[in-house]
Amino acid sequence: MTAQVDKDLKERLKSAIWFTVGKIVDEECELLGVNATPQYIAALTELVYSQAVTLATDMESFAHHAKRKVIQPDDVLMMCRRNEGLRDVIEEYIARRQKA
Numbered sequence: 001m002t003a004q005v006d007k008d009l010k011e012r013l014k015s016a017i018w019f020t021v022g023k024i025v026d027e028e029c030e031l032l033g034v035n036a037t038p039q040y041i042a043a044l045t046e047l048v049y050s051q052a053v054t055l056a057t058d059m060e061s062f063a064h065h066a067k068r069k070v071i072q073p074d075d076v077l078m079m080c081r082r083n084e085g086l087r088d089v090i091e092e093y094i095a096r097r098q099k100a
Contacts, residue, residue: 013049013052014045014049017045017048017049017052018041018042018045021041021044021045021048022041022045025040025041025044055079058079059071059075059076059078059079062074062075062078062079063075073090073094076090076094077090077091077094
């Protein structure tokens with residue numbers, strides 16, 4: 001990929017995250033009767049984006065370590081190995097997808 005295409009994809013992803021985070025924050029603020037500043041939404045968007053990049057990089061590393069080029073469900077499960085609740089939800093989702 002060229003640097004410009006990579007930059008464009010990164011910006012599109014950040015925009016999508018900003019939109020989604022904004023919607024969730026608006027819904028929660030309405031339920032709680034509070035307001036959130038645009039700076040808060042921007043900071044939360046950066047946090048979510050940064051976490052997504054870290055997760056993606058780690059899952060790529062797990063796949064590479066297993067001598068694979070494609071991320072598999074086991075790599076996702078590896079990411080949540082310290083969070084039993086999340087692991088249970090993801091295992092349940094994977095089981096449903098495999099039955100379908």
